[in-house]
Amino acid sequence: MDTLWQFVTQYGYWAVVLGGLVEGETLLILAGFAARLGHLDLPAVMAVGAFMGAASDVLLFSVGRWRGPQVLARWPQVLRYREQFNRLVARWGMLVVIGMRFMYGMRWAGPILLGMSDMPWPRFLAFNLVGASLWGFLAAGAGWMFGAAAQAMLADVHEVQGWVLGALLALALGLAAWRGWRGRVRRAAEGNEERNSGA
Numbered sequence: 001m002d003t004l005w006q007f008v009t010q011y012g013y014w015a016v017v018l019g020g021l022v023e024g025e026t027l028l029i030l031a032g033f034a035a036r037l038g039h040l041d042l043p044a045v046m047a048v049g050a051f052m053g054a055a056s057d058v059l060l061f062s063v064g065r066w067r068g069p070q071v072l073a074r075w076p077q078v079l080r081y082r083e084q085f086n087r088l089v090a091r092w093g094m095l096v097v098i099g100m101r102f103m104y105g106m107r108w109a110g111p112i113l114l115g116m117s118d119m120p121w122p123r124f125l126a127f128n129l130v131g132a133s134l135w136g137f138l139a140a141g142a143g144w145m146f147g148a149a150a151q152a153m154l155a156d157v158h159e160v161q162g163w164v165l166g167a168l169l170a171l172a173l174g175l176a177a178w179r180g181w182r183g184r185v186r187r188a189a190e191g192n193e194e195r196n197s198g199a
Helices: 002-011 013-021 025-036 042-072 082-102 106-115 121-153 157-198
Strands: none
Touching (some): 002 025, 013 025, 013 042, 025 042, 025 121, 042 082, 082 106, 082 121, 121 157
16 A cells, blocks of 8 residues: 555656556545645546546447457456346446446446447447546545545644555455445346346
């Protein structure tokens, strides 16, 4: 965790760029905390994180349009859910695009599957921008709010920086664990449905 914190404080907005390009809630949360301490500007952190998150999804959507089946052939378990994913998109298109970055395992696979669907480019771009903006706002805002709460309780937040960073890591790990649990529950339910339909 100290290494990530040093990375954020040393590279600033470049660390936010990396956090937006990859599944990097932890980097964005730490950048929000760094903004609370005065190292970065919070609106800039949110904007850069959202923009880079949206850009990475546009790139993955393009990959899905161009060579989606070939790319996902390496992950047959993802490709297996293509038809079910398409049904979700047909019914809940906007919500699927906005929510996919909050779903475990879908940050990378989701945009590729969307690129393989019938969703038009303009709709994807609009919904993706909304989802990325929400993600950047919530992740960076969580780090900033945590720092604000710590400052309200402590005379100098720098004195307990290690504790705060540890708590932020616990928050990020808790979020990842919750998303993983939701994904396992969903896959188990889908497996039961498949077995019942086969019977």
